[in-house]
Amino acid sequence: MFELDVRSRKPIYEQLVERLKELIITEVLKADEQLPSVRMLAQQLTINPNTIQKAYRELESQGYIYSIKGKGSFVSPATPNQNSEKIIKVKTELSKLISEALYLGITADELFKMIKEIDTIVGGGIENDQNQ
């Protein structure tokens, strides 16, 4: 499920955040599905529960999961177009990355292709699910 790169310069909790986010976005983890408990995951990955908790807290603050004391942590249902702050942030990051891609010689057409491919696979959240 996870592969942590302890040799990476990237902190362990950040790798967790990214990996879990990916699993949520690609719907490997589905809405309202329970995540492993912080103690359980800590044991599995041989890292400290506080490190897991830090990752879960970050995911919660970004709106990807919710937690209930005594019950566990769960995947938040996708809420397209609700997280304005996050959308702005992702757009800003995308702008920079698109600029860099074009500068490196990746063409606009290639980028269009990427978007079409990913749109097909990921399905674009609830809106696309509802259209099916």
Add this chain to the structure above:
Amino acid sequence: MFELDVRSRKPIYEQLVERLKELIITEVLKADEQLPSVRMLAQQLTINPNTIQKAYRELESQGYIYSIKGKGSFVSPATPNQNSEKIIKVKTELSKLISEALYLGITADELFKMIKEIDTIVGGGIENDQNQ
């Protein structure tokens, strides 16, 4: 020219890398244009020359600048489609970000628009320059 956010969690040298990269990509800094010397920029920004040097070294390893001992550091001419490793890396990052954008409710059409806008502004490197 620069605004460093010393309160940011992001290291100072990384902020420098990003800002200079942006200036290069948007052609505010043009090919073969000389960058401020590490001592001069250090003085301007009131940070340590070694910190500047670290940022310049990173930019050089990513192919954005080149340095000549005794002369200075300069913007590398863009070399579209030459930096395969970098292109792969940017594509990977883009894939993740596009997935996240779609998941958040940003539509494929909006993403197409962003690409067209940026393509117009940035000009897509030498290939586009040569087409004009």
Add this chain to the structure above:
DNA sequence: TAACTGTACTATGAATGATAGTACACTATA
């Protein structure tokens, strides 16, 4: 009531980042 869950805190050590200082190699100019 026990075993699970999340959450938060303190303390400690390792890793990273930034700084200060120094020194060497190169270039250009007067």
Add this chain to the structure above:
DNA sequence: TATAGTGTACTATCATTCATAGTACAGTTA
């Protein structure tokens, strides 16, 4: 040829961040 600039690299030190270990509290469920 000397000076003033340039990049580059190193050591040492300190601050910050990250991860860990440990502990404890509040909630849920069977």
